[in-house]
Amino acid sequence: MSELLLEIRDLHVHFSSAHGMVYALNGVNLRVHKHETMGLVGETGCGKSMTALAVLGLIPPPGRLIRGRILFEGEDLTRKSDAELRAIRGNRMSIIFQSPGSSLNPVYQAQAQPLDVLKYHRRLKKEEAREQLLNLLGRLGMPDPERIVRAYPHELSGGMQQRVMIAMAMLCNPALLIADEATSALDVTIQAQILKLLKSLRSEFGTSLLLITHDLGIVAQVCDRVAVMYTGSVVEIADVVSVFERPQHPYTQGLLHSIPVITRPQRRLEEVHGSVPSMIDPPTGCRFHPRCPRAAGLCCQQEPELRETLPGHRVACHYPG
């Protein structure tokens, strides 16, 4: 196992809202190593995007980090000032979002924001910055980078826009790139291009990737390890083959059996009963227990901790397997 790059320990984030306190993150534990592609998978509301924002120090108000540590390259990000975090964002750690169209300012040429990154973090002049940007776009396999950078965002297709975003994120050669549903808004064939590009980042630049998605297929094809999230915490984490072949947590099992897989025709899909609970009034003990086919006495009383049940495979469940 290579060196640890990012470690999230017992992260709790709460939001106060008109209806009550929303417990968005409830003790997230996650480790990403160098040169590794980690998948963070879960359904709507499980907290995966919030985790990414927390790591970057961008939790939207009125959210607050209540407890926990975020260790990046050995330093605790929760203890850092705003200015220190800004020096890290875009530089040592970057993020790309779902809709590249909304991430790019429509009144500036596509090159404007990437150039800003270089100006801010590397103090480069416009000409040098442009050269670096064009260079990088070439390495990322973009046809005709000259034309692309001068174009306005609306003149570029979704795929092109996302490549510009990736380039912008990679300009300072960050150790970690977070991709938050980066391909969900793209067509399948374009998604394939972008995923191929993301995969190449590790071989070209050695970047670690935290891939946040709801698509288990992407996780299976692109990631080395995967963490499954449910209602604000990680319920299962292991390497990809282990999770898909020997899922331990009932939620993971339910999820895997409910997706139609091309290679395995089924008459009916398995269903996960019930629905995602409200994060204002979550169930006691294990938050999955109302929907769990295996729930027993202990489950409604005590929240399970992440424990290693198989080598390299950790689950938060009282009755895993």
Added chain:
Amino acid sequence: MVTRSESQLLVSVRDLKKHFVLAAMASFGRHEVVRAVDGVTFDIPEGDTFGLVGESGCGKTTLGRCLIRLIELTAGKVLFDGTNLLQLRGQEMRRMRRQMQIVFQDPQTSMNPRMLVRDIVSEPLRIHRLANGKELENRVLDLLERVGLGREHLRRYPHELSGGQKQRVCIARALALNPRFIVLDEPTSALDVSVQARILNLLKDLQEQFGLTYLFISHDLSVVKHMSKRIAVMYLGKIVESGSVSQVFNRPLHPYTRALLSAIPVADPKMRQEEMVLEGDVPSPTRIPSGCRFHTRCPFADRECLEEEPHLSELYEHGHFVACHRVAAIIADQQGPVSSEGQ
């Protein structure tokens, strides 16, 4: 096309075209035409599910809406149980609508936010004056129960329901008039994976129970494969390949179909796919390429592909149609692994 002697053809589409004329833009009054659907032909036997796949801009949503005349066609015909839909007007068409319904992709926007669930589901019955008073309420309850909802949902507003519940209400509404045919336009794309499973199971159950015929439109190939018997792949307004689900998925002929199939990430880490990654972007539907419209991204394209548009033909298997000049070359290539990365 396929004619089954045993089952009736419920829906027949012949050379359907829908062109949108965009208002004249900067260029001196020259109108841009979006050829959203550009000549589509297929049949759906009664009781079957016909899958329609393609990426954004291929025209599948437009096609679905044209089929039930929610949008007027530019050319072509649609036969529903033998009747040419285009010849019906006013009252007759409204009556015909009772037999064909649609479920939209986004359950939130397909319901009037100011109406209660009870009124949303009862609306079709009220429009056609099929029931009122107590009987109306009973029928609504019955419909809600069919889709797995209950009395407690009657007096709720759409925004008070979860995504899955909203879509169930839309399905209940579509069932109200006892239709024979339902167009399902990406019915689960806006839903979470676990909710999707339940809705898909529900749709299958309803089909068995009521003998429904479905047109299932989606960009998600795994879902379409799960639900359909026959499937057509669309690209820029035309069908490029169609056949039974096993024919198209196990022996894809068209390079676009193969690229599509290899692009779907399979949820099985042991099957790391060798991708046939297409280069370039989808051309704009206002500037459709000459000849075969896929040639700009096709790794097998040659001269003929630039000049002449291929037609759907049944080349190798009965019931398996493909529109491509280079099928023979592709089959030869299929002996080895596919790893052509664009050119």
Added chain:
Amino acid sequence: MMGLCIMVAFVGIAFVCPWLAPYPEDRIEVHTDQRLLPPSRAHWFGTDDLGRDIFSRILLGTRISLHSAILVLLITISLGVFLGVVAGSFGGYVDEAIMRLTDIFLAFPRLILAMVIATILGPNVTNSIVAMSLSWWPVYARLVRGQALSLREQDFVLAARSLGASRGHLIVSHILPNCLSPVIIQASLDVGRVIMTSAALGFIGVGAQPPIPEWGIMISLGRNYFLDQPWIAAFPGLAIIVTVFGFNLFGDGLRDVLDPRWRSEAE
């Protein structure tokens, strides 16, 4: 909330003013021996150049302003919403025709148009109401037409069409109810503006005529005495400000309340 209070107070006063005002007779009566008195215990806002108690006249004036506002808005909304819904729902030539009509009306600055119409018809309260209505309806027509146009393409309208709904049903059940909320909000904001405009017409002399205690005329009459007896013009002016402000607040609050997301059958 505050807007609601001011508004309720306004309407309340309008109804009960004859009982509230200390000198109700001053609507018309004149007391030349008590001219130009400054604010005092007997006359809270002082008296004007004809000895009339200003406070009473302001309270009496609420009735007139309310009367004008309600009538103008009633006419405007009926006309505007009807034409707007028809234009938006039918499209094509009907839409074009109605929109050209609104264009013609909108080509003139509203106040000037109202002035001209009022002058032609003759200066009195009724005619000023007609004049204001004629100059105001295009705003609502436009507003509703825009809403109707965008609603036509909404999925739920398409869904109703797929169910076999006739055009009439679509308009009445789906398009109209979703158009009304911006109309209501606009109307509540416009009450203030109508009051302003009728005061303006009164000020110029083409609206209510003396001795009617309309706020606009009161300001106009007070103009001549502004340097030495500012209260004559100032208090009616203040009344206008407070009322308009109150209605604006109310309109803002209404906008939030009308969002169906706030509603639930439980309440």
